[in-house]
Structures are given as structure tokens and as C-alpha cells.
Amino acid sequence: MAIDITMPALSPTMETGTLAKWHVKVGDAVKPGDVIAEIETDKATMEVEAVDEGVVTEILVPEGTEEVKVNAVIARLQGEGEEASPPPAAKPVAAPVAAVEAAPKVAEPAPAPPAPAPVAAPVSSGTRHIASPLARRIAQQMGVDLGSVTGSGPHGRIVKADVEAAAGKVAAPVAQPVAAAPIAAPAAKPSAAAEAAAPFEAVKLSNMRKTIARRLTESKQQVPHYYLTVDVQLDALLKLRTDLNKALETQGIKLSVNDLLVKAEALALLQVPDANVSFAGDVLKKFSRADISVAVAIPGGLITPVIRDAANKRLSQIATEMKDLAARAKDGKLQPSEYTGGTASISNLGMFGIKQFDAVINPPEALILAVGAGEKRPYVVNDELAIATVMSATGSFDHRAIDGAVGAEFMAAFKRLVEAPLGMLA
Template sequence: MPIAIQMPALSPTMEEGTLAKWLVKVGDKVSSGDIMAEIETDKATMEFEAVDEGTIAHIQVDEGTEGVQVGTIIATLAEEGEDVSDVEPAGGAAPAPTPASSEDKSEAPAEPAKAEPRESAEPARTPAPAASGGDRIVASPLAKRIAEQKGVDLSSLKGSGPNGRIVKADVEGAETGAAAPAPSAAAPTPTSAAAPTEAQDFSIPHEVEKLSSMRKTIARRLTESKQQVPHIYLTVDIRLDALLKLRGELNAALEPQGVKLSVNDLMIKALGKSLEAVPACNVQFAGDTMLKFSRADVSVAVSIPNGLITPIVTDAGSKAVSKISTEMKDLAGRAKEGKLAPEEYQGGTASLSNMGMFGIKQFEAVINPPQGMIMAIGAGDKRPYVVDDALRVASVMSATGSFDHRAIDGADGAQLMKAFKEMIEAPLGLVA
């Protein structure tokens, strides 16, 4: 009996993904554990292993297809003894979602290819333009976009889609140059800042780059964070001389073990211990409740080619700095290769983002929801600084905590910043 191979859920929150690449073809035999495909989730590109044995009879979703819902049948496997040529596609012969083209960026699920794939559902929030006579023009969003680019008057076209709807093919076959009627002063047509008009684009040479699943997720989550989370920002200046001296001594001692501590490793430890010292900041807002965590799992921002990911150092406050250093090197390396397991980047009770290595003096990071805070680390540099009531030159950095004011009061945030500053300026507590 044929076996349906479905789009897997490669993380607890995955609802859809991109079938980035097939590593098998029709006729190939596979065994349990064989790598069949590469699937791009919102955080990484992961390998999909075969569970059953058999021969690939049909591939129903082409590689490069975006927005494939979890549970969608992507291929059919013929069991041992079955003739591949006699096997029907599992779930029927309905075609798979069409890979998104550079012209259609919609994230809506694809429709079965009857007459108008990917255009048959128009968002309710997108009003259709009205003809000069007051009649409503029904056109797909893609058709409207192409009409604007080509200067085609939609009111002069007859739609071939359902209920006379104007679709992409109608606009592409129309005469170019018949400009759409200008909007009247009484009913101005707004232009979305998120989607520049083609007239604007024509004046500047540009390329169109399709967003990856990761970049779409970053955009969505950080927009939600800034819109829904009331941020409060608290900044302290921290003297680094003692920490830098201790780091040099520790690296000399750890050199035979092949361990080299970075300043970032010590910052992770300091944030972990600070969260333990001020548990009112190791929390998450959850509607009518608040989650209070008994340990500090620090998510660390790592820049990768397609965006940003935050691998987690679990129980950072209790781990030795040498262990944190070893873990971070491993996590960061695998993050850049897209090989982190979901549990290694999903979760965390707070975050740390260090842009000091780029020379950034001070910045305010966006909270990574649903976490309650993120620590932004700036560059350490030589500055005039008062030491023992005397003005001297010291190595100083600025650190800014961003706090979710729904869950963390300003006074509690200030206590955390004070604890973090004290940990850095008297760093022996980091190795105690």
C-alpha cells in the first residue's frame, strides 16, 4: 500500500515551511534514516529523514515551493514489492502549491490549479477601486499591481476570473500605456510605505530579493514586539578594566585546555547571575498571568547570513565561564551552518545582544517576545572616568536594558542594571 510522506513539523511552533531541496528523485529507494529533503523553517534549514522504507513513486511538491503547510502530502512512497508505475499519488492527484515567482510575493496558501492559482482569494482589507461611473472593479491584488506598473486602466478590461474578476493574464494581455484614471481630490488613494510604487522604484536602480522564511519571521515578530510591548530603556556606564585583567589571567590559565574566553562569554555569565540576583526581571508577561523562572537561560544574538538567531545558554548563572565559552563556540558555529535543533534556539528567559565588536557605542535592542528583557552591550573604549574621586582614563562600555514594562517595573529593571554593573566591575564573583 502506498505511503504518504507529509510535510513534517520540525519545531513545536512550525505551521508551514519551504521545501528548499529534494535529495531524492522518483525511482530512488530509501531506507529509514536516509536524508530525503532540506526544509527551510523560520529559523533554519533542516534535513528531513525518511521514516519508512520503499521507492519514491511521486514527488508532489516541487523544490523551492514556499508556504507548504505542515501535514501536506509532499511525496508518495511505494512499499517493497509494489510497481512504481502502478502507484497513484497519495491523497489524489491535486497539484502542489505553486512555487512563488518574483512577481507574486503573497504568503497566502496556494489554491488548486483550476483557473487562477494563488489569486482566488482577495484579502478583505484591500478595497477594490471604483470605476468612474461608481461601479466596483473586482481585481486580484497582483492584477492591480501589474496594472499600475504598466499604466493600464482596469475599468477598460473585462475579467476572465470567477464572477468577472480581473486577473493577472487579463492585465498582461492588455494594451500598455492607457493610464489609469487619476484619483480625485475627494477620494485620494493612499500609498503604502511598505510597498513603494513602481514610479518610485523606476528612479533608482534596484534588485528585487525575495524574503527568506527567517527574514519574514524576524519582521513579523519584531513588529509585534514594538507595537504590543511597552519598552522601557535603562542605560549604565560600566568600567571594564578589572574584567579585562581577569579575562587575561583566566585565558593564560585555560590555554592548555584549548579554551579562550571572550568578553561576551563573561557578559553572558554576568547577565545570568544578575537575573538570579533580581528574579523580578527573570519573568515573562502572559496575559492575565506572569511566568517566573527559577533559572536564567540566556538567548544570545548571533548574526548569520540570512538574518539573526538566538541560541540559548541554559542555566547561564550557574555554569562555569569555560563551559559557557565552549558551548557558545559550538552553538554559534552550528547556527551559521543552519544546524541548530529547535530546542537550542527556542525558549530562553532573557536575551543578550553584543554589538561592541562593530564599534557601536550604545543602542537599544528590541525585546525578543515573549521574553521580558534584553541586554544591549556597546563597545568598550577609553574614556575620562571618575575613579576614587579622581578623574582618570578608564575602559568603559555602555549597557542598555530593554524591559517589558507590563511585567517589569522601572525600579526592578534598575536593580538588574545595578547588579550587572557590579558583576562586571568586581568580576571575581563570575568565577566563584
Template sequence: MPIEIKMPALSPTMEEGKLAKWLVKEGDTVSSGDIMAEIETDKATMEFEAVDEGVVGKITVPEGTEGVKVGTVIAVLAGEDEDASAIEAPKAAASGAPKASADKAPAAAAPKEAKAAAQPRPAAAAKVASSGDRVVASPLAKRIAEAKGVDLGSVTGSGPNGRIVKADVEAAEGGTSKPVSAAQANTPATAPEATQAPAGSSVEMADTTRALLDARVPHTVEKLSGMRKTIARRLAQSMQEAPHIYLTVDVKLDKLLALRSEINTTLEKQGVKVSVNDMLVKALGMALIAVPECNVTFAGSELIKYERADVSVAVSIPNGLITPIVQGANEKSFSAIAKATKDLGARAKEGKLKPEEYQGGTASISNMGMMGIKQFTAVINPPQSTILAIGAGDKRPWVMPDGSLGVATIMTATGSFDHRAIDGADGARLMAAFREFVENPLAMIA
């Protein structure tokens, strides 16, 4: 009996998404755990794994389709002893599947789909034979093998029934690359990109866009990604609904920088490097516990008070901004926070975060100091009530404890607070606690 593959809900709030890319094609055999497609949610592009095994009989929703509702049948697998070529799209899927993006003219969408069908998928190209037999490997392993130039015929699989998985390819030693065919050698490396339409060339502008456009100026029009739409909606909502209050302090960094140097010398053999931002995440976490009135969420008729500080760290990625969460930042060591932020940041840029790793959090920190920004104010990340904006640390004249004038490394930090939930005095106490932890960092490890 054919198995319907439906658009998954990749986050608790996901109602629809974009089927960004198919990594299999009709006729491919898939097993549980194989990566079938890349799906763009409102926060990230995530890989969709198969949960059943079979042959892809029909792909009912082409890649690039936007607004695919959760639960829509996107593909059909042929079960055991079924003819995959005889499978037809379910009527519900055929009639209910979303059309190509409404922002693209039909005439422009058709050639794109035709080109996509004419070009072999990397996963299909990666299928090879060894001693006359087909090598069994997951689609993800095939993609990695193609990128690394690894001959799958020389790789021993560690998966079920000798199946080659990602770890096997990544562990493969050099010298296993396959010879490049003459046809491949004569193909420019940029050929796949050349088939893509220029940005904005096929976008059908909305009336509001056309009204704002000055056609005298050379331009392109790009459709907003799901992430950018979400950022626009949530931050506009935050500024409209949450009355912001801003509190700024100057913080002396010299002791923290000295401690960081000692910590990194100690951790050097372990390959761990603690950044200033890692230490500031810890300081904010401890300040939130010291001043619990700021570790809250305004819920209309109730106030949610948190007993742990989960700090969201703003990370810039190509399509926008995402805030992976360092859970229990108040309890973690500097090295644990460094490992967590490095891992979360890397996976955020690859679009590989799980929803629970970026949804939630009790407060946020946004650091633009590495870009030379001395001071700024940040928009509260709803439903949180606190966000800390960190500027660059630089040398400034400073009055020393003995009253003499000297030079110190000073950083400006500005807290944004939801005034519906947090009074100005409590926000001031949080900023004072944060400054105390940073200026006396031993208190964070005592």
C-alpha cells in the same frame, strides 16, 4: 503498501514551510535516518530525515514550493516488492498540494522546474560502484563525499549492514578522491549558479509593494524569507504591545579583561577560548537570579517567574537573526558558556539548530560592540521581558576610586524592559547587579 511521507512539523508553532530542496530523487533507495530534504521554517532551514525505508516512488511537491501545510503528502515510498515506477500520487496530495509560490509567475516557474528535473541531483551523482556492486551510503554521506572528493568505494561503512554514514566519510583520509572526467573538467565551477534566475526577476509584486516602488531607480524585488517575515511580525508586535523602558549604565571592563586573559592562558591547552561576550552572558544570568523581578514573562492576567536564567544570544545569520539559548547561564562556568555559544552559533549559521535550542529563553543579550557600535537600544524578544544591548568597550577618561583622573576601558550597556511586567526601579537594580558582576568578575567564579 506505499508509504506516504508528509510535511513534518519541525517546531511546535510550525503550520507551514517551504520545501527548499530535495536531496533524493524518484528511484532512490532510502533508509531510516537518511536526509531526504531541506525544509525552511520560520526560523531556520532544517534537514528532514526519513523514518521508513523504501524506494522513492513519487515526489508530489517539487522543491522551491512555499506554503506547504504540515501534514501534506510530499512524497511516496514504495514498500518491499512494490514497483516504484507504478506508484501514483495520492488524490488528496495531488489536489491539496500547494502550487508553486504565488509570488512567482507560472511562466517563470515552469522553466525552473524543468531545469531542476533535467539536472542530476548531487546525491544521485554520488552513487558509485565498487567491484561491480552498488555502494550503500546515506544521501548525506554521498553529498559530503562529493564535496570532499572522496571515493565511496574505498570507504568502509560503520552503519547497519556496512552502510556508509557521515562519520565514515569525514574520517576518510586524503588520497581517496576520484579522477575528474573530461566533461566535469570542462564544466565551469559556477555552472549550477548560472541556471538560477536573477534575484527578483520572477517576483509578482504585491499592490502595496508596487505602490511604494519608485520605478525610476534601478531595482530588484526579492520575496521575504519565512524568517524575515517572522522577525518583522514579532518585533512589530513587541514594539506595539510591550511598552519599553530603557536604562543605560557605563561599565568598567579592566578587571574582566584581565581575568579573561588569565582564563584563556589556562585553557589554551584545551583549545577553549573565552570571549568577552561569554563572560557578559554569565554576568547577565547571575544578575537575573540576583534580581528575579526581571526574569519574568508577562502573560496578560499572570506573571511567569523563572528560577533559572536561560539567556538567548542574538546571532546574525544570512537570512536574518536567530537567538540560540544558553541554558542555565547563571550556573555554567565561563568555559562551558564558551563551548555552548561556539557550538550554537556555528549550527545557527548552518540552520542546524533544534527548535528547543532557539525557542524560549528568559532574557536576551545582543552585543554589537565588535562592530564598533558604542551604544544602542534593542527590541524585546517576546515573550521575554528583558534584553541587554552591549556596546563596544573603549578607552575613556575615568575618575578612579581615589578621586584621580585616569583612563579606563568603558562599555555602555542598555537594558530594554517590558514595563507591563518590570518596574523601572527593578530594571535599575538589574543593571546595577550586572555592572557589579562585570566590574568585580571574581564574584562570578567564587
């Protein structure tokens, strides 16, 4: 019995994916663990490994096909004990084709209308062209005869790009008779508004951008956000960071301000456990561990690699882990387990000089901390007005899960930890 290979769900939010590349072809033998394809998900491009052993008998979805639904059959393997079957049988082509192959001249014309028979010159096997379902549908919509198309897919299979290329070639001749009509209406003059509009380029959305748009729209529509902002003095934390980096220099480890803020958020969640929660319909999930999702900008969007159990990790561990996760995130090499399942998030735009902002909650989490830039400001230090390095931090909270007083308690705990950072080392 044939074994179906289906489009895998490579992330919890994935509904469709793009089959970016095949690493196998019809006739190849595969075994469990072999990389057979690359799939572009809403988060990254990931390799797909074979689960079963067998010989590839069919590739049903060609490379580059977009919006392939999860669990759709994309290829088939020859099952155990099953004889390898050839590609789907094709209807025999008219006899004149064989005559063309056998001799330089056609012995007699085919009994067809004056138009030449719709057989592509490259056909040498005497069989009809094999086309993907998508290619057939597009060919029907565009009026393209598949017999005139040369396939570029496996074993000459006609794919979407082949049909579109053929449609482009025949478009001009089809339009010529219409152009000869003497009563063509004059082209409508563009409206003043259209002429005044700025020129633009329509850029097709990636799977990642589509998912970001959908999920964050749902978040703002369905999650009742509220926001709490505190000003935090950073001088003690900056001094601690400088001292620690000197001590860690021989190990090649360099702490960022964000590494310390990740630790502070995680500890604040453990100090205020009612903020370390998630709304789940009829239940409220209360987490006993603080897993912090850290927003990282990557080409085409953003991703949130997770520092697991951040409250109980050394700062050097957080720095090393975060550096590795961020690098692999930008290369699209993260596994789903590395960017899902956080209990709260942090987003830092301070490096861009942003003073303060409100972040959108990333469901199913109920809390995200938005961190601005540290800047010199007048600030009361030891009951006296002085100039200090101050940062504004804003928490976005899901009011279904976290009440205002709990949110305020969490923000106060975060402020205490950052302003007295030696407590994070205890």
C-alpha cells in the same frame, strides 16, 4: 493504506517552509531515520528524516517549492501490505502519437485544426504529462498548454520552473499581432519623481527575513518596552579575561568579553529573580534557571543560540559552547532546541564601535540586554576623576512582566558583577 509524509514544523515559529531538496525519488525504499528531504525554515535549512518504513509512491511537492504550509502532504509511502501502485493513471493520447514513434513519417494527419496537436516531442510513453498542482495553476494563469511543456521533475513531472520557462518562450509570438496595431497609444512619459528615484533591485525575502519582520513588528506593537541604561567600568573584567586566557592557553580555550557578559547577565537574573520572567497572558512564568539567548549575525538575518543554565557553567564551558553554537548557526546546522527557549537575551554590537543602542525584545522573553563598545572615558574611580574603560549597557524590559524598579535592580546587579568580576568565579 498509503502513509502521508507531511511538512514538519521544525521550529516553534514556523508556519510555512521551502522544500529545498529531495533525497529520495518515487520507487525508493526508506526506513525510519533515513534523510528524505531538506527543508528551509525561518531559521535554517534542516534535514528531515523518515518516521515510517515503506516505498515512495508519490512526491507531491517538487524541489524549490516555497511557502509549503506546515502539515501539508508533501509525499506518500506505500503502506505495509499495500501493493506498489504506478503513478496516477493518465488519459490515453490520440493514436497519431504512436504512429510518430513507430515510423519516421506520419501515415495520415490528425483530424484537427491546422495547428499541430499539442503533444510534446519528448513524450515517449503515450501518456499525458503529469504536473504539480502549482504548475497547473500557473499554466492556467499564463495560458500555457501543458502538452507543449517538457517536465524536469521526477518521472517527467512538470513543475513551476518548467511552466515559467515555456511561458517565456511563447510570450514573444503572442505579442506580435498586438504590436502590428496602427493606433497604439504613445508610451506615457515617466513622471519627474519616477525619473529622479534611485535605481533599485527587488530582492525576494527569505523565510528567515519574513519571520524576523513579522515577529519584531509584533514585539514593538504588542510589548510595552521601556529602557534602562548604565555605564559599567570594564578594566577589572578585561584584566581578569587576560589572566584567564593565559591560564587556558594550553587547553586551546580563549574567552571573549561577551562570554563574561553572558555569565554576568545570568548571575544577575538569579540575584534578581523577578526579572527572570515571561508574560503569558493570565500567568507570569518565573524561571528558576537562567538560559541566555545570544544574538548571532548570520547571512540573511540573525539567530539566538541559547546557553542553558549559564549562571552555573564555568566560563571555559560558556566559551567552548558559544564557539560551537555560533559556528553551526552560520552553517544553518542548529536544531530548534538549540535556539529556542531562552529566558533572556543579550545582543553585543561593541565590536562594531557602537556606543549604545536599544534592542527589541524577543518574545516570549521579557528582557534583552544591549551591550555597546568599551571605550576610554573620564570616570570617577575611588572618588577621583580618572580615565577608565567604560561600556554602556541598556536593558529593554517588557513592562507587563517587569516593573521599573525590578529592571533597575537587575541593571545594578549586572553592573556590580562586571565591575567586580572575581565574584563570577566563586
